[in-house]
Amino acid sequence: MKRKLFIPIIIILVVIFVVGLSFYGLQIYVADQNFDTTDHALKSVIDLQAAATYNAYFAWTTLYDLVVQNKFAEASELTRDMRDNFPFIDSLEIDYGPPPDEDFMVTLDGELIRIAYPIRNDEETMTAPNAYAVTVIQAQKLLDLVSPYEFRVDTVHGRKTSYGIPISASLPLFSPWGIAFVVLLTCLIVWFVLQRYFHKSDFFLDTRGLESIIYLFEQTEKVSASHSRNVAIFALFVGKKLGFKGKRLKNLYVAALLHDIGKIGVPTSIITKTGKLDSREFAQMKQHPVISARILRSFKEFEHLSNIVLHHHEREDGSGYPDGLKGKEIPLESKIIAVVDVFEALVGERPYRNPIHPSSAFEKMKQMPLDQRIVNVLIEHYGELGAFRPPRWVLSYSPWMFAA
Ligand SMILES: [Fe+2]
Known part of the structure; x- marks a missing residue:
């Protein structure tokens, strides 16, 4: 009797272990794939926003002329409609300081994405040496756009994306549905294996009897x-x-x-x-x-x-x-x-x-x-x-x- 129970118990434990491990591995794999996709999408959206903003406002001779004359208030007035055109942008500032070499430079400040731009003339032959523009976007807003439910910005535990934005999966690794699925699958496999085991066992006993x-x-x-x-x-x-x-x-x-x-x-x-x-x-x-x-x-x-x-x-x-x-x-x-x-x-x-x-x-x-x-x-x-x-x-x- 002891022997008869020992093997089924081992079978059940092995099935639970294998199914659990497989499910965990699958979850990790899917999460990894989702992370890569989200990372890629997030980078694309940031680059597009930055490039579009640069082309629309910061390669503009009128703005350039005001900035080189240190007329920042008037320059800012010119960009007032930016938030209507780019609703993801929360704020824009023109500050004193050396401009970035590239058309835009992305940095992270907590949960905020800061994009710095040089201010140039229409032909992009001259760059204002004394100032640069900065737009600020909430990272979560862009994340909601590219991955509406699965990810959130998480500065404590998040995994870093291309621009260093830390994100975590909103869905827990073992959701109630996931656990229910594992339990159901385990029960099915155990039931199937035990059916076979006991059938074989009966057959063996019957054969031995004969x-x-x-x-x-x-x-x-x-x-x-x-x-x-x-x-x-x-x-x-x-x-x-x-x-x-x-x-x-x-x-x-x-x-x-x-x-x-x-x-x-x-x-x-x-x-x-x-x-x-x-x-x-x-x-x-x-x-x-x-x-x-x-x-x-x-x-x-x-x-x-x-x-x-x-x-x-x-x-x-x-x-x-x-x-x-x-x-x-x-x-x-x-x-x-x-x-x-x-x-x-x-x-x-x-x-x-x-x-x-x-x-x-x-x-x-x-x-x-x-x-x-x-x-x-x-x-x-x-x-x-x-x-x-x-x-x-x-x-x-x-x-x-x-x-x-
Ligand atoms: Fe006979």
């Missing part, structure tokens, strides 16, 4: 046990030739492996009797497919195979048992097992007689009320049997198979 029964069966009746293994391989071979694949092929194999398991319920004296069975003994012997089916029904992984094993002694003409089914009434899988069961019984080693040659067995089988289409497939491909390599999963169903 293995144990078969093992006991093998110990009491060695001939039937090796017969079943041979029948299973022959059935697999013929099934493949008939186009069986995947689950259907596995089902055929397992059904063939277990078809005679019901002999466990028939007295050993009858099973091992070398002489002819009397009618009472034969009646008991005829019960073994019914018992096989009953055993398989008690294992949920194998209950769907019970009908196949139930009818593995039916014959095409209705002379078989237990239900006397005819032709199409008999499941195809049961017919295949019937054919290879007879074949193995004829060619296999028995303590009380020598095996007969396959060609003689085929001649006999042609006269029997078996499905002749299947008999023909076996005859036609029998030569390939020596080179037949069973699929890998065969071993997983019967690890004891090649041990003998």
Whole structure:
């Protein structure tokens, strides 16, 4: 029980860790991408504002003439309409001091963007040496323009953009929606993984349970046990030739492996009797497919195979048992097992007689009320049997198979 819980708990912890880490990584990646985009957009908007302002006002001979004459008040009057034309600009000043070399120079003052401009004539051949102009823009206003919800100016924790404007994501890394998403995804993955785990675990237990029964069966009746293994391989071979694949092929194999398991319920004296069975003994012997089916029904992984094993002694003409089914009434899988069961019984080693040659067995089988289409497939491909390599999963169903 402890072991049964240990693995699911480990699975849950690993899933939580992996999903959490992936989500965190994804958030970081998205935040990074958003930061780069915002940074780029912010720089473009500042450059555009600055270049437009410079061209509109500070490469203007009239303004230049007033500034070089130190008529700053009149010069400022000329720029009064600037805020109407550039609504992001909060203020403009013309100050004494050396002008910047470039058309504009951006600096940061807390949350304010200060852009300094030289004052030049129309042809930009002369620069006022005594003064420069400064416009001030609130960084948050531009940030709202380029990234309306996600970022805010944050001088304490913000990450610096191209002009040194520090910004932080407004959305927390783990929002309630994000956490809900992680929890939901984790639950889904855990549910899926545990489903698979417990399914596998059940299947393993069921298989082990059946293995144990078969093992006991093998110990009491060695001939039937090796017969079943041979029948299973022959059935697999013929099934493949008939186009069986995947689950259907596995089902055929397992059904063939277990078809005679019901002999466990028939007295050993009858099973091992070398002489002819009397009618009472034969009646008991005829019960073994019914018992096989009953055993398989008690294992949920194998209950769907019970009908196949139930009818593995039916014959095409209705002379078989237990239900006397005819032709199409008999499941195809049961017919295949019937054919290879007879074949193995004829060619296999028995303590009380020598095996007969396959060609003689085929001649006999042609006269029997078996499905002749299947008999023909076996005859036609029998030569390939020596080179037949069973699929890998065969071993997983019967690890004891090649041990003998
Ligand atoms: Fe049988």
